[in-house]
Amino acid sequence: MSGRPEELFPLFCEVRTLPGIGPKTAAHMEALGIRAPRDLLFTLPQSGVDRRRRDTIRGAILPATLTVAVQIGPHTAPRTKGGAYRVHVEDAETSFQLVFFHARGDYWKNALPEGSRRVVSGKVESFEGIAQMVHPDHIVAEEAAETIPAFEPVYPLTAGVTQKLMVKAAGGALERVPDMFEWIDPAQKSKVGWPDFLEAVQAAHRPQAQADLALTAPARERLAYDELLAHQLTLALARATERRKPGRATVGTGQLQSAVLSRLPYRPTQAQTRAIEEINADMAAPTRMSRLLQGDVGAGKTLVAFMALLRAVEGGGQGVLMAPTEILARQHMESLAPLAQEAGVVLDVLTGRDKGAARQRKLDALARGELHLLVGTHAVFQVDVHFDDLRLAIIDEQHRFGVRQRLELGRKGDGVDVLVMTATPIPRSLSLAQYGDMDVSVLDEKPPGRKPIKTVMISTARMDEVIERLRAVIADGRQCYWVCPLVEESEVLDLTAAEARFKRLRAALGEGAVGLVHGQLSPAEKDQAMAQFVSGQTKVLVATTVIEVGVNVPNATIMVIERAETFGLAQLHQLRGRVGRGEAASTCLLLYQAPLSEGGRKRLEVLRETEDGFAIAETDLQMRGAGDLIGTAQSGMPRFRVADLERQAGLMAIAQSDARRLLSDDPQLRSEQGAAARLLLWLMRQEEAIRLISVG
Incomplete structure (x- = not known):
C-alpha cells in the first residue's frame, strides 16, 4: 500500500479548493499551519461567543457580548472628521447606542432607517454612563434572526484570515470527510462514550455551548486520542521494526x-x-x-x-x-x-x-x-x-x-x-x-547515605551576608558553586554579568580562591577551570549554566543560584544536584530579586519543599507546558494540534497500550480495524509509519 488512499484525496488537495479561499488567503493560512483541508479539520475553535437572544441589555454585567432585538431611533452624525456616528436604539426595556467610526455618507441612514426593527449582536460597554455597542458583529432583520448562531465558535486567526472565512472554510473541509471504518476498539469507545470520527469533527467545529470547548468534551477528547494513537502507532511500528532487526544475545556469567x-x-x-x-x-x-x-x-x-x-x-x-x-x-x-x-x-x-x-x-x-x-x-x-x-x-x-x-x-x-x-x-x-x-x-530511589540538601530562599538585597557565609565555609575547607543568571539569552551579556560577579567575589575572598567558567571559553580553558575546582585549587566556581549536567565534586557543599526566579524548575533541580555528593551537609541558596512574580514564587517554593525530581518535573510541566519544558524545536517532540500533553497524560498512556496491543494482534494492520488504523496514519500525516509497515 504505497500511496495515500483515494478516499482521503479531497482532504489533502490544496487549501484553495475550499470555498472563499483564493491564492492570497491560502498563503496567509500557511501561517496557521494549514496547507490542506485536512489541517483545517484539526484546527479547532479556541473559544466561543454566546449569542443567545435576550429581551434586553438591562441588568447585564458589562462589558459583555449581547444579542437583542431593537427599534431604530434617531441618528447623530459625527461632530468632527473621523468622529463617532451614533444610532440610538431601544430594546424591550431600555435604550443604548450603536456606534460606528469612519461612517461614509448616508450609508447608515439608509441601512438602518428610523423606526425599523433589527436584531443586533456585539460587545456592549458602558462609556460615561451610556451603554454602547461599537461596530456590532451582526445586524440582521428580525425575520433573519436565526442566521446569528446561538453559540459562535472563535478560531485562531492570523493576518488576512477572518472568523467568517474560517467558519466557511471549516464547513467546506467537514463536507469532505469520507465514511471511515472505526479504528478505536468498540468496547472502549462505548465505555467512554465517544462519538464516531465524523460526528466528533462536526461537533468540535460546531460547539453549542462553552462546555463543548473543554478538553474533556467527548468530541474533543476523541480527536485528541486519535492524534495520540497515530503518534503511538508510529512509535510502536518503529519499535517493532527495530526489534525485527536481528540483535545479538549477550549472555553473561555474572x-x-x-x-x-x-x-x-x-x-x-x-x-x-x-x-x-x-x-x-x-x-x-x-x-x-x-x-x-x-x-x-x-x-x-x-x-x-x-x-x-x-x-x-x-x-x-x-x-x-x-x-x-x-x-x-x-x-x-x-x-x-x-x-x-x-x-x-x-x-x-x-x-x-x-x-x-x-x-x-x-x-x-x-x-x-x-x-x-x-x-x-x-x-x-x-x-x-x-x-x-x-x-x-x-x-x-x-x-x-x-x-x-x-x-x-x-x-x-x-x-x-x-x-x-x-x-x-x-x-x-x-x-x-x-x-x-x-x-x-x-x-526512583536515592542510594542510602545521600544527605538531604537544605534549600533556602534569600533576597538579592542580602548579597553581603551571603558572601560572608561563603567566607566561613571556605575557611572550613569546603567549596562552593555560584551560578550567574542568564541575561536575555545573550552570551555576551551573560559574560558581563558573570565577570562582574567574579570580580566582586575575588575582591572579597582573595585572588586565587575564585574561578570562572562560561560559554565563551574554549573547551580547553573550560576544562582547566573545572580541573582547578575539582582538585580544590579554587574554592568558589563562578559559572553560567554550563555546569548543569553530571559534574561531581564531593567537597562542594554550597550552591548559590543568583536570580533563581529566572530559571526553569527542572534546571534549578539539576543545578541543586551538583552539591550534596559528599559526607558533609549541603545547602542550596536561591537568590531572588524582589518582588517575585506569582509563577517565580511558586517555582522556588516547590523546589524548597521537595527533592523529588519527578514531582518537580510534573509541576514544571503544568506551569510551563510541554514545548518549553524540553524545547520542542530541537527535541523531536511531536506538535499536537488537538491533544494537550500537559493535561491529557492519561490519554497518552491509553493510546500507547492500545497501539502496542493492536500491533501485537495484527502486525501488518490487515484486519478491518488494522486497515482503519492505516487510514488514521495517513490522515494524521504519519507517512513514515506506513513505510515501516511496508518494510516489515
Whole structure:
C-alpha cells in the first residue's frame, strides 16, 4: 500500500479548493499551519461567543457580548472628521447606542432607517454612563434572526484570515470527510462514550455551548486520542521494526558484575537492582535492546550503566559509554576506573583531545579487542574508530543526541544494544511522547547515605551576608558553586554579568580562591577551570549554566543560584544536584530579586519543599507546558494540534497500550480495524509509519 488512499484525496488537495479561499488567503493560512483541508479539520475553535437572544441589555454585567432585538431611533452624525456616528436604539426595556467610526455618507441612514426593527449582536460597554455597542458583529432583520448562531465558535486567526472565512472554510473541509471504518476498539469507545470520527469533527467545529470547548468534551477528547494513537502507532511500528532487526544475545556469567557489587561499600537500591535485571534480560534476548534509563539526580545511574557494560564484556564483547562533553567523559572515566580495576577489565577514554600516536594506540587496542570498555565524546563516531566486537552502546543525556546519532552508533557493531541515560526526570506523558519506542527503567530511589540538601530562599538585597557565609565555609575547607543568571539569552551579556560577579567575589575572598567558567571559553580553558575546582585549587566556581549536567565534586557543599526566579524548575533541580555528593551537609541558596512574580514564587517554593525530581518535573510541566519544558524545536517532540500533553497524560498512556496491543494482534494492520488504523496514519500525516509497515 504505497500511496495515500483515494478516499482521503479531497482532504489533502490544496487549501484553495475550499470555498472563499483564493491564492492570497491560502498563503496567509500557511501561517496557521494549514496547507490542506485536512489541517483545517484539526484546527479547532479556541473559544466561543454566546449569542443567545435576550429581551434586553438591562441588568447585564458589562462589558459583555449581547444579542437583542431593537427599534431604530434617531441618528447623530459625527461632530468632527473621523468622529463617532451614533444610532440610538431601544430594546424591550431600555435604550443604548450603536456606534460606528469612519461612517461614509448616508450609508447608515439608509441601512438602518428610523423606526425599523433589527436584531443586533456585539460587545456592549458602558462609556460615561451610556451603554454602547461599537461596530456590532451582526445586524440582521428580525425575520433573519436565526442566521446569528446561538453559540459562535472563535478560531485562531492570523493576518488576512477572518472568523467568517474560517467558519466557511471549516464547513467546506467537514463536507469532505469520507465514511471511515472505526479504528478505536468498540468496547472502549462505548465505555467512554465517544462519538464516531465524523460526528466528533462536526461537533468540535460546531460547539453549542462553552462546555463543548473543554478538553474533556467527548468530541474533543476523541480527536485528541486519535492524534495520540497515530503518534503511538508510529512509535510502536518503529519499535517493532527495530526489534525485527536481528540483535545479538549477550549472555553473561555474572562473574564481573558480582565481583564489583560485592566490593561496594553499600548495597544497591531496589530500583538499581531492578534496572540491572531488566537490562541483563534485554541483552540476553536475541532482539536489539532499546532502553531508556531515567534517574533523578544522584539516583545511581552510573552503577547501573557500568553493570551493563560489564555484561557486554562477560559475553565476550566490548562496550562504549558516550557523554555529551569532554568534561563529563573524563569524569565518567575517573569514577569508573576503580570499578574497572576491581573487575579486571581494560577501560580507556577517547575524546577530540586525543591526537597522533597516543590516539592510534587506543584505536589499535580497540580494534584488537584488548580494550574492553571505551568512554568518549562524539569522537567515537569517527570513521577510523573500529571495535573488535561492540555489543553495547550507552548514551548519556539523550537530549543532546538525536535519533540519527543513536542509529550511527548502532552501525559501529552488529546488532548493538542501546541504552540511553537521562538525569532529567521526564513526566510520564512526555516520556511516552518522546521515547514511546523505547522500554523504560526508572531509578526512583536515592542510594542510602545521600544527605538531604537544605534549600533556602534569600533576597538579592542580602548579597553581603551571603558572601560572608561563603567566607566561613571556605575557611572550613569546603567549596562552593555560584551560578550567574542568564541575561536575555545573550552570551555576551551573560559574560558581563558573570565577570562582574567574579570580580566582586575575588575582591572579597582573595585572588586565587575564585574561578570562572562560561560559554565563551574554549573547551580547553573550560576544562582547566573545572580541573582547578575539582582538585580544590579554587574554592568558589563562578559559572553560567554550563555546569548543569553530571559534574561531581564531593567537597562542594554550597550552591548559590543568583536570580533563581529566572530559571526553569527542572534546571534549578539539576543545578541543586551538583552539591550534596559528599559526607558533609549541603545547602542550596536561591537568590531572588524582589518582588517575585506569582509563577517565580511558586517555582522556588516547590523546589524548597521537595527533592523529588519527578514531582518537580510534573509541576514544571503544568506551569510551563510541554514545548518549553524540553524545547520542542530541537527535541523531536511531536506538535499536537488537538491533544494537550500537559493535561491529557492519561490519554497518552491509553493510546500507547492500545497501539502496542493492536500491533501485537495484527502486525501488518490487515484486519478491518488494522486497515482503519492505516487510514488514521495517513490522515494524521504519519507517512513514515506506513513505510515501516511496508518494510516489515
